[in-house]
Amino acid sequence: MSETVVESYIGSAIVYIDGRDCGNVSGVKIAIEQETKSLPNYRGGGGYADEVTLIKAVNLSATFYDFNNENLALAMRGKIDVLTAVPVSDEDIIAMLDGLAQTTKMIDTSITPVVKNTAGDVTYTLDEDYVVSAAGIRALSAGTITAGQALKVSYTSQAGNALQALTESGKTVGVVIDGINDSTGKPWMLKFYKWKPTPTSGLDLIGDDYGSFDIEGGVLADSSIVATGKSKFFVRSAA
Incomplete structure (x- = not known):
């Protein structure tokens, strides 16, 4: 009889975008949109003769708690000017x-x-x-x-920097999530080859609690990956 492997999971991680530590980030989620095409069975008896499910889109979203201009530029398609x-x-x-x-x-x-x-x-x-x-x-x-x-x-x-908001058409970035399963202590890593974030829907700038903002965007297929059995979207490695 094969042994049943139980591995509970509580995730924590550092999120890097193009190698930059993005600070305190939570709510990292992958959403995979699917489209099912079905061929009806025309030979009697109903049902389907065949069916295939296609990947329509892969999306990545996260909640950011560090209000630095680098994160905000990502959230608002901005560019950063250095102030001396x-x-x-x-x-x-x-x-x-x-x-x-x-x-x-x-x-x-x-x-x-x-x-x-x-x-x-x-x-x-x-x-x-x-x-x-x-x-x-x-x-x-x-x-x-x-x-x-x-x-x-x-x-x-x-001295500092200034964010020029909504001036860019959007950039494609690489994302690495360097994680630990707090339930087991085992490391894991997610690598997204190409992520194109969309502007955030809004920012809460004044309040009586810690602020946060959400960024989401599409995970694009990396056409440079051509090896059989290798994902063009992302890979998860774990101990």
Whole structure:
């Protein structure tokens, strides 16, 4: 009598896209759409004389919890511009009392900006006349800046990156899921040769719980794989 092998499964894994660690990812799912073609039995008695099931589509989806621009670019077909820290001198803004006067670049708030009147002979005081955020300057109604007043601000821009959303036609990426079966401690791996993600349906940007967003897309057939018995879509390896 052959031995029955029991292997329960609880999955955890690191997801790599084109070699990049995507951070905390859950809900990784494969969906295989099928189409069945049936040949009716015309010789009497009903039923089918033959039947074949074809693979119509293979889809891969996942839930991402890390809101970095690399993940968001994947979710929104975007491109990333590198931002370098540069000094900005005497940028013109118009004060809005207790509202935001947006600056052209994101402000590095660790370096105190200098806010002056247009003549340059009055320098306003941080936290008395205005407060600063990454987005710009907010004049305080309790201070000496007046509504609609023209100001000049000098600051250092924040280094980082900027996501230009919905500018790309979509890219095809390779996906490797480096997993562990937490029930047995055994390693497993899934390798998807070609995944083309579609834009996410939406993002929850403000809330009282940890945010997440879903990305899904088609797993394309890799035409370079021609060996008999080898999948053009994905392969799962396990210990």
